[in-house]
Amino acid sequence: MAFEFFRRKPDTFDYEESRICKCCHHAFKGRYCNICGEKVVEPNERTFLAFLDNLLNAFTFLDGKFLKSVKLLITRPGRLSRNIADGSRIPYMKMVSLFFVANFFYFLVPFFDSFNSSLYSQTTLMGEHSIRAKAIVDKELVKRQVTMEEFKEKYRAQSTNLSKLLLVILVLVMTVTHMALNYSKENYFFDHLLISLEFYSFHLLVNMLILPAIILLLVKAVATWGWDWNNLLQDSVFSIPVYGLILYFLIRAQLTFYKQKWYWAIPKAIILFYLFTETIQLYRKMLFYITVWTI
């Protein structure tokens, strides 16, 4: 809980007392009904302070579970999914929630636009695709009788909406890839989905947020001594640690989550890595066409 100061009182709950569940009328001992899971409500939980505490917890995801999950995500990739798949769920945030929190932060502070490419990136930085994209945009401007500025604004809004949706599809693509590479009767679709959600949470939080933030601070810090390290923020330089971390995650996921031997983990991780980079390329191109079609 984030707001422990509301809970200074020691636990006076009587765990030995036999109770009748208000919900299913089953007799049980303890704080929760062991048939339906209903919680025993004590008088002090109905106070105004308890209400405030609940309210604050409902609006903050920066509670113990969030931090614990992120810590595990960073320090031991694949462990969070393994623990959840093995049935230890209470200590952690739900994987889907973690993914959407990562998503939320990414769109809040977009250091890099790899998932929500700007019209500028689409029409200038993407080689062959950019030439076609530029021609399409020019045609659209004439057809719609709008200025570049107006079109850009509409494009940005629609592209942001769509990329949030398409990110879910990226997770599903990776789920299918994991399933194909690690097919076994013991692993269900849900398990492959877990590790794929963990991968994208890691990628969004670590590679797209924490790492660029650290590098940005570093560049700013050395600039005060008159050094120019701006090159570190260039796509071609920045992608080196990012690709390294992606590969690192995928290898650790094979070792920890799928319990593969290293000589299987490495080639499988390389295949996943290759398919991931290809999917991202395809995703960015698709995002352009779908955005233009749907504005």
Ligand SMILES: [Zn+2]
């Ligand atoms: Zn019950």
